[in-house]
Amino acid sequence: MLQVDFSNLDASRIGPDQGVEWSRELEAAAPRLEAARDALWERAGDPAAMLGWVHLPEATDVLRSVQRFALAQEGVRDVLVLGIGGSALGAKALDAALGGSGARLHFVDNVEPEPVAALLDRLDPAATLVNVISKSGTTAETMAAFLIALDWLRRALGPRWKDRVVVTTDPERGVLRPYAERHGLVAFEIPPDVGGRFSVFSPVGLLPLALAGVDVAGLLAGARMAGALARADAAGNLPAQTALAQYLAWRKGQRISVLMPYSTRLALLPAWFVQLHAESLGKAYDRSGSRVHVGPTPLAAVGATDQHAQVQLFREGPFDKLVVFVRHQQADRDLTLPAEEGLEELGYLFGKSLFQLLRAEAAATAHALAEARRPNYTIVLEQIDAYHLGWLLQHLMWQTAFLGELFDVNAFDQPGVELGKRYTYALLGRPGYEELAAELARAGVEP
Numbered sequence: 262m263l264q265v266d267f268s269n270l271d272a273s274r275i276g277p278d279q280g281v282e283w284s285r286e287l288e289a290a291a292p293r294l295e296a297a298r299d300a301l302w303e304r305a306g307d308p309a310a311m312l313g314w315v316h317l318p319e320a321t322d323v324l325r326s327v328q329r330f331a332l333a334q335e336g337v338r339d340v341l342v343l344g345i346g347g348s349a350l351g352a353k354a355l356d357a358a359l360g361g362s363g364a365r366l367h368f369v370d371n372v373e374p375e376p377v378a379a380l381l382d383r384l385d386p387a388a389t390l391v392n393v394i395s396k397s398g399t400t401a402e403t404m405a406a407f408l409i410a411l412d413w414l415r416r417a418l419g420p421r422w423k424d425r426v427v428v429t430t431d432p433e434r435g436v437l438r439p440y441a442e443r444h445g446l447v448a449f450e451i452p453p454d455v456g457g458r459f460s461v462f463s464p465v466g467l468l469p470l471a472l473a474g475v476d477v478a479g480l481l482a483g484a485r486m487a488g489a490l491a492r493a494d495a496a497g498n499l500p501a502q503t504a505l506a507q508y509l510a511w512r513k514g515q516r517i518s519v520l521m522p523y524s525t526r527l528a529l530l531p532a533w534f535v536q537l538h539a540e541s542l543g544k545a546y547d548r549s550g551s552r553v554h555v556g557p558t559p560l561a562a563v564g565a566t567d568q569h570a571q572v573q574l575f576r577e578g579p580f581d582k583l584v585v586f587v588r589h590q591q592a593d594r595d596l597t598l599p600a601e602e603g604l605e606e607l608g609y610l611f612g613k614s615l616f617q618l619l620r621a622e623a624a625a626t627a628h629a630l631a632e633a634r635r636p637n638y639t640i641v642l643e644q645i646d647a648y649h650l651g652w653l654l655q656h657l658m659w660q661t662a663f664l665g666e667l668f669d670v671n672a673f674d675q676p677g678v679e680l681g682k683r684y685t686y687a688l689l690g691r692p693g694y695e696e697l698a699a700e701l702a703r704a705g706v707e708p
């Protein structure tokens with residue numbers, strides 16, 4: 262089960278001394294949420310609407326081909342995953358939470374030379390599979406890493422390098438697809454109507470995760486539950502409900518949306534969420550073309566660790582945050598705290614377990630924030646496993662789609678990142694970018 266405890270929204274009334282009860286807010290917004298739901302499901306069949314991610318959890322043929330490929334990779338101990346943004350963050354978060362029983366995944370999602378060189382020094386090319394992932398098939402960082410990895414493989418393996426590369430990209434766009442065809446490389450598809458940050462349950466995430474030994478079928482089963490709830494009426498539609506809480510918070514001045522899982526295993530989940538919300542909702546224009554400049558600023562935190570770093574700000578700083586906790590109810594393993602002579606002052610801990618302490622800290626922090634009228638709600642997972650994380654990630658994607666409707670923005674494009682890319686091309690002398698290069702020269706911008 263995945264449940265959401267909204268009780269601290271009531272306590273804090275979404276902001277200092279304003280707002281009404283959560284249940285009333287929800288009731289009042291029900292028609293709007295249900296209209297948003299109907300609009301999303303109606304558009305889900307239209308490839309131009311970029312809602313293909315809605316259907317990924319049902320794609321059992323893709324699941325099987327990914328599993329078959331992973332099973333056949335005998336002798337692969339390490340996987341070099343070359344991708345950035347939506348082509349890395351989901352698998353990275355889920356591997357950190359659930360990986361470990363299969364191959365080790367190493368993500369190259371930056372172009373800083375020292376870590377890349379150090380990683381290649383450590384790995385054995387004969388036991389490493391390179392999975393290059395790019396929806397557009399053109400991203401400079403990913404392509405640069407690919408050029409280096411190809412050279413590294415070829416030097417060590419000669420013509421056998423082809424057995425050690427698998428490509429994940431759009432069926433048509435970009436340079437990777439024709440390159441894979443030219444060399445007969447195994448290639449998986451990212452459906453054209455699935456944007457990068459919504460692609461974790463396509464081969465983008467499923468392939469590396471299957472190689473890492475993660476229960477990818479479990480992920481999809483959980484993700485299907487999020488989809489089922491996204492069809493429900495407002496009273497039972499969890500993604501619509503959390504979207505509403507986020508939207509109301511924004512409207513009432515809580516413009517920073519914190520995601521704070523109480524789990525080190527989930528420490529990378531907020532990084533994935535940050536891209537999902539930032540690129541989907543941070544928009545200059547609404548769908549009718551009016552200037553709006555909307556978008557909650559997503560902020561990453563981890564409990565209990567950040568109680569000792571950020572919670573001071575969350576509780577006493579500006580009234581500008583909505584804090585979302587993620588907790589789990591069952592630990593897979595637990596450790597009991599033994600009594601120790603000479604440390605009697607810690608007696609309140611003796612006989613308790615680490616998980617009991619973690620749970621107490623999460624509940625205490627949520628209440629301490631509510632008590633200071635800081636809005637927060639808690640997503641409760643039964644446990645940290647593939648099923649519940651599949652559910653959680655798909656829930657957050659649905660939440661984002663609902664928020665796109667509430668803010669009336671296109672949640673599936675990211676026009677704001679393009680100019681920086683074009684300037685980079687100009688600085689590197691890419692043909693066709695001469696005018697931009699001249700503009701940069703006039704402004705005194707140098708690499």
Ligand SMILES: O=P(O)(O)OC[C@H]1O[C@H](O)[C@H](O)[C@@H](O)[C@@H]1O
Binds near residue numbers: 395
């Ligand atoms: O998968 P790719 O096409 O290589 O894209 C990787 C990332 O880069 C872009 O700059 C976009 O802003 C992201 O949304 C995307 O996830």
